[in-house]
Amino acid sequence: MAVKNAFYAQSGGVTSVINASACGVIETARRHPESIGKVYAGRNGIIGALQEDLIDTSLEAADSISALRYTPSGAFGSCRYKLKGLDTHRAQYERLIEVFKAHDIGYFFYNGGGDSADTCLKVSQLSSALGYSLCAIHIPKTVDNDLPITDCCPGFGSVAKYIATSVREASFDVASMAKTSTKIFVIEVMGRHAGWIAAAGGLASAPGCELPIVILFPEVPFDEAQFLARVDEMVKQHGYCSIVVSEGVQDRDGKFLSDQGLRDAFGHAQLGGVAPLIANLCREKLGYKYHWAVADYLQRAARHIASKTDVEQAYAVGRAAVELALAGKNAVMPAIVRTSSNPYLWEIGTAELKDVANVEKMMPPDFISEDGFGITEACRSYLLPLIEGEDYPPYRNGLPDYVRLANIAVRKKLAGEFQI
């Protein structure tokens, strides 16, 4: 097999461990100079390929690449850009091939979620459709944990650990204040249409550390009366209540609660922000003083409290992607296979991209408690291994010492610009 260069790109919302996958890809590729030449990273994802804006990762020192393992965010830049079908947007695909040919790229590693899996699948079909030999492997990543087939998604475990820890810490706080002050604490979490991250908030309460927590899942239509009754019950029993609300929670008509036409002090629509809405509701209807938090990017960037399991899996899928490529696979994704929950054992399997692209994995109904406001033991058993273990970054002057790569561009070989 002739030596070919590899292309690697990060796509969609970044996570605290997507760079650990990049680390897995690059370190593994460097161990196989007989097959893989250089690893070129797309600057800002697939856009870097379309615009021939490639980063030469071979110019980065080994310890810089190694530091990616503990550095959050997307070291090469990510993008939200979905390739359309080959039939309607043939020019984009022809451009990709032009760039890949110019830089002798034979491997395509795409690190992202469901949309990215779709893009990767389309790229994998270039071989036959446009007669260019390319091995396309998708590397799973999404804090939403909503990819099918893989038992979990790298990025999720660390968010889950952050949210579970934060809910526990904030619950301790509000418990201290509840006698004369705050009785309700609301935290808004990510997850879009899937309640996985919200479910992780339920882990804050555990045997020996029971806490009154009410969860609002996107999978459960919001019922105001039942919700208020549950919260009131918690406050009357425990003196306070913590509420974990998913950004994607909807009413019975499928309308996002966060889209309620609220206006801020400037008269602007208040977007996002379902937490203040839920908090206000509790005060207006129940008379309880509240605090609320919106974790937003903090949760998915919080490498300082990453899950060791998650970091190891993120690295492993990066390494496995290269190994699959070396084995001549195309249109596949390394998947995490759970072989045992207790003790937790996992290995890397292989998923066909056609089974992954554009499929969202929702929470199983038996993971949500009957009243719709909590998690079941089955859910707890699934989630707990994913937040297991700590993997602290090094610190310098009191702050995590994250790496920033030089990101030196590969000299362009093509004339002309490509408009995206």
Added chain:
Amino acid sequence: MAVKNAFYAQSGGVTSVINASACGVIETARRHPESIGKVYAGRNGIIGALQEDLIDTSLEAADSISALRYTPSGAFGSCRYKLKGLDTHRAQYERLIEVFKAHDIGYFFYNGGGDSADTCLKVSQLSSALGYSLCAIHIPKTVDNDLPITDCCPGFGSVAKYIATSVREASFDVASMAKTSTKIFVIEVMGRHAGWIAAAGGLASAPGCELPIVILFPEVPFDEAQFLARVDEMVKQHGYCSIVVSEGVQDRDGKFLSDQGLRDAFGHAQLGGVAPLIANLCREKLGYKYHWAVADYLQRAARHIASKTDVEQAYAVGRAAVELALAGKNAVMPAIVRTSSNPYLWEIGTAELKDVANVEKMMPPDFISEDGFGITEACRSYLLPLIEGEDYPPYRNGLPDYVRLANIAVRKKLAGEFQI
């Protein structure tokens, strides 16, 4: 000196290290049985004293007390309740003495901020005013870092470390997304009228890790045009911008940008929600896509990323409070004295409560950069030692293993209830 019992209470907003001060008080008291009998904690602060709701800490095992060092929140409950003047509310003070006499309490340790220092000062005057011999020592605590005399306030350093880390992590995140998506990230932080916590956000950018950060301090009247110009400049130069906005930021007329008309028990405005307002402004006037976060309780409860310096100082002021009491002091507070910034050296001094009560320490003008949107080198030199060092809690099943005390009540000796 006859053996007397001690009373300890937590007051106001809790922190991630106020229990480390409690640990310092109780462990030190236990080493002096020749002078101090039992340490009784007020359940929910001073209210516990008024209502004769005392917790017998002598019933807690040594390892439970030791675990307070790494457990956030107020282990005995806190309260927002300010004693009024002796002239107008004599009944409250007479009740305190009645309870103290009934339980043979000769030491009063009050762990709080500026309002609590005032309460402690009033209690310290009981000896002469009402003829009851009591030694009253205040123990500093406030994330707002606004107590005078002491170089810094236990609780602040850990919030500063959390905010600096979170701003760095979120800035890495938005930098990854900026090409096609989010260009502005706004995080709202606590601090009320003082910009100390907001300033800590500035530490996220450091030599070797420069990040475009704009800070909105409560000390600097909000100027929309200048703010937008600065943000736009940052985005044009770096591709993105992180904005740290203090909950206490005000317009030129002294009105809180975030004032929702809510008031807490002290009559202070309940702030919150200025982040979405600032984010919307950036979109409407500059056209940039944004994300925003409100850290709220997460920042002050985040024991998982506490500053080692802060934990050590919190413990030290607790220990020193007992030592001051044993030395026969009254109406004082252990204060942190910085003897050197580089290397950072500190010791415990003593402040007179009359100089502490009801005084707010603002940021010195030379800590804020000339344009009003950043911190100076003087500020950085002050702040950096306070976030130095990590002091991780133990973990169990992926979560910090915080202690919850049994909090067994002392048998009441007085007839009748006291209405607060």
